[in-house]
Amino acid sequence: MRRVRSATVPLHRHSIPQILVDGVLVALSYWLAFWLRFDNGISPPYEELLRDTLPWVVGGSLVVFVVSRMYGKWWRYAGQRDLLVVVRSVVLVTLALVAAVAVLHPVTRPTTEGDVSVGLPSSVIALFMLIAIALMCGVRLLARMLHERPRGFRARADARTVLIVGAGDGGRLVLREILRNRDLGLNPVGFVDDDPTKRRIRVEGVPVLGNTQEEFPRVLDEVEPDEVIIAIPSAPGTLRGRVVGACRRRGIPIRTLPTVFELLQGGGSTYVRQVRDVQVEDVLGREPVRFEIDRVGRYLDGEVVLVTGAGGSIGAELCRQIARVAPRKLILLDHAEDNLFRIQRELEDDRHVHPSTLAAVLADCKEEERMREVFGEHHPTIVFHAAAYKHVGLMELNPVEAVRNNALATRVMARVGGDLGVRTFVLVSTDKAVTPATVMGASKALAEWAVEEAGARYPGTSFATVRFGNVLGSSGSVVPIFRAQIAKGGPVTITDPAMTRYFMTIPEAVQLVIRSGSLAKGGEVFVLEMGDPVSIMQLARDMIELSGLRPEEDIAIEVVGRRPGEKVHEDLFNPYERPQATPAEKIQIAEREPLAPEVVHAMFAEIGLLVLEGDAAGLARKVTELSALRSGSHVDAAAVSVDPRA
Template sequence: MEKRIYIIGAGFAGQTIADDIKRKKIFGKVNAFIDDSKDLIGTKIDGIPVLGPIAGVTSILNNSDLDEAIIAIPSAPTERIREIYETLTKNGFSHIKILPGISQVINGTAHLVQTREIDPLDVLGRTPIAISLKESLNYLRGKRVLITGAGGSIGSELSRQLLSGGAERLYLFGHGENSICQIYRELRLLQSEGVGEKATIVPIIGDMRCREYTDYIIKQTKCNVIFHCAAYKHVPMMEENQVSAIENNVYGTKNLLDAAIKHKVERFVLISTDKAVSPVSIYGVSKMLCEKLVLDAAKKTDGQSFMFVRFGNVLGSRGSLLPLFQNQIKTGGPVTITDKKMVRYFMTIPEACSLVLQTGGVGENGKSYLLDMGDPVKIIDLAEQIIRFSGLEPYKDIDVKIVGARKGERLVEPLWLKEENPVPTKYKKILELNNIEYDSDYLEKLLEEMKPICFYTPDREADFRNKEKLINILCENCKSLKDFYREIKNDNQKRTDLL
């Protein structure tokens, strides 16, 4: 039996997807468009009837398990997508896909290959702002762009959006061959289906911790722009592997910056995090030091632009709350959260990446930028919403359990220090921070002090991988970390005394 497809939205995006399906013939047959436009309802587009309105007509469709709905309204706000999704599920549609509201689609291109299964990201949170990528990426036209950590959540989405930038080459740099292979294949598939512009895509497997190799890669690729996304970033995991966090994040960034300065890379954009603000984890300290390294490197450039962009949590990144909650729901729960009072700032990955790409073009050398994350979201509310999205009832079908803070976690993650005083730029959702820099000699001395711990040094064998010494050094150079570790130590002592 042939699958019947109903396309929600009879506009340009829906029509081009219908053309794609008709041309390929293997995905089923478009049975109808469903739309709210009174001018279109009752007409036919290329022989396909337009039914509507959406809220009324879906209940009379005789759909089967084979039937599929594709929501093709890329400009629709999140609230409208949520309404359509609830209408479809209430009326028996179990196979629902969506054409994401990314800038490439808003700019007028739409392809079946861009559709995917709908997920909580599409119906939760606020409506992302629309940015014209083709306009904001003009600075990359004809350039060679290197993305570190290209197989990660942020790096891979940057790579997808960069297909519309007109870059001559995209270098996908990472040390995980599986993730780099996956995004490389995906980008090639998107190109073969007509998404984006022509660009040579080059996968590069390597490790930034090797200074000589990093220098070699930047020299050989002759890249003009670097988006530095690569980092070890799972807080509890890095609290168990403190030396690796500093080795990879700090020294890897230093190697990349030195090579970028030496080989005249035009633009360097570091992706930073709210956990770098008054850090209470080794990961947070590592990212704070990366920010300082970028600001220090900016003073040594010659006509280049080095900057960082900081933002909070992104919904859906690997290891983040969303996939964790979804996995817990699949296994019957409970969904675990730290505290009822815990809040986080959230933004979707595509929106964050669009803003990062825009900042990379308009940002100035030695400047610090912060993405406007909107209002904070209570984690317990997010957990309950995701349970309901899964068709279940919180506390009835799936329990929500409070488990307490893990090491390196806090109830609220500030996005900036008071002294940084973020101010709006003329670009929506992009704020500029006052720089808080480290003296170059101080920064160099700190890195020299930690180096024998992270890298084997003859006559310093006792220091190699000595995490206690590393923590002491970091605590002496970061008051917030020192205070946090002291608090943990006191709590542990209190528990011991009670026993």
């Protein structure tokens, strides 16, 4: 059942005093409008008009204000939207007042030509509207100013001096909370901000001392803060990296506000209490992707959405974001009990998610009969297939299972979805499927072809693939490995000092996957723009420094040599693919010539037989043939490696 916003007017126990104050202000505004209009005193007919109309002007105004939902919050938290509601409501009251006086004629006066009604002068109408807006907005702003005013702030003797990066909205909120909460033990000594219009000004008494570029090292040396807080939730990685580098060289601890994604998912705690340590995701140097999930995910509203691999890193984030756009039902499917239980409990505890919209299904995508049962019971209209094995080294040791789970299971899901009338089917793929050189990459390339074949076979379903690079924090990422190695005291091991990889955060990748689903028309391979590739060596050094240690001194970095089939650089497009733009930012289409469905069908029949027989060597040869078939060139069987221990 979908959640419906309550139609009741929000009131709380503090609404009555607010209503009484507004009633007094409306009455005062109406009286002042007449008093200012008539310099020599209000003439008797208009004095009678004022006296007779004042009660229902006040009463009618309060009714309009309540219906306009003006009393749902404390005035101390009034913002721009609340003031706009006040303006709109007063204008509505003014128009109603004019109409009522014109229709009802509350006051008449006798003349030689008969009784003549007394109307409201236009100047009284204009004055009433302006005075009411000024008084009612003013009282709300006054309440907010009194609430936010530092009440004789004096830092504790043991307070830590803090330099705030960013004098915008985030920085101001941090400053206000520090000034209001002496128990935080912080003493703000200044801001740094790159906006030239803020240079040398004071923000609520705290000076802006410079920018984050050439002036930042000087500011750190002069102020010598005990701590630096980055108060820009949308700050790019280049700025964060620059600030972190300067602070680390001086041994100054640095923390940051959560990113926009974390703030949206976080609770109601204050900004300062949400400040966390800087993580590697913050300093990658790439511009963050910003989408409004309510807007880009609107096509999921009221749908039955199935997410496979729901307990994995990508699948779980898909579930979190999809749950926030109010699908009619969200089906969480995973074959790992612990992971499924974890994401189910997390979503059930989320105040934005109604438990009745969730269905947790413990099942394996490889089992076609079981999948048909699930589809038949829940009737999903949109499927995000995120279930996959991701660990390259582990898949080299288990090539048969890699192909079974990543390729054959995808074909099963696509076939079942097409047979049972799913409207949209989205496969989550990887850049390792491009010119695959490992079993994991080859299995994901096969998965892409399975979806392509299904698109030709089932025109009623929009099949699409979304391909992207490494995702920070996912189970297949190098970042958790580096963190564990640093925690143990090192060494941090890399396979090649020249190696680079594309990186993106999990929330960014998932938002782009959801956006791609709205673009799917049938058969597309969407490729996410990952920014510039990141040096793995530099990533290792950054992670060591973010842990407060020194590379090569506190933590050693060892080069252990590349694993079989491991590439130095990854690509997002195959040589036979042509990048094409889409209407969405950061999303491209890999345009390519389609393979004949019967060819793919025949090849999958052979692969299925090899998997059934457990023939790892034969499987490697067959996968190589598929690569050559797509590219139109001969590829040596060694191009796809299989670990000899398999």
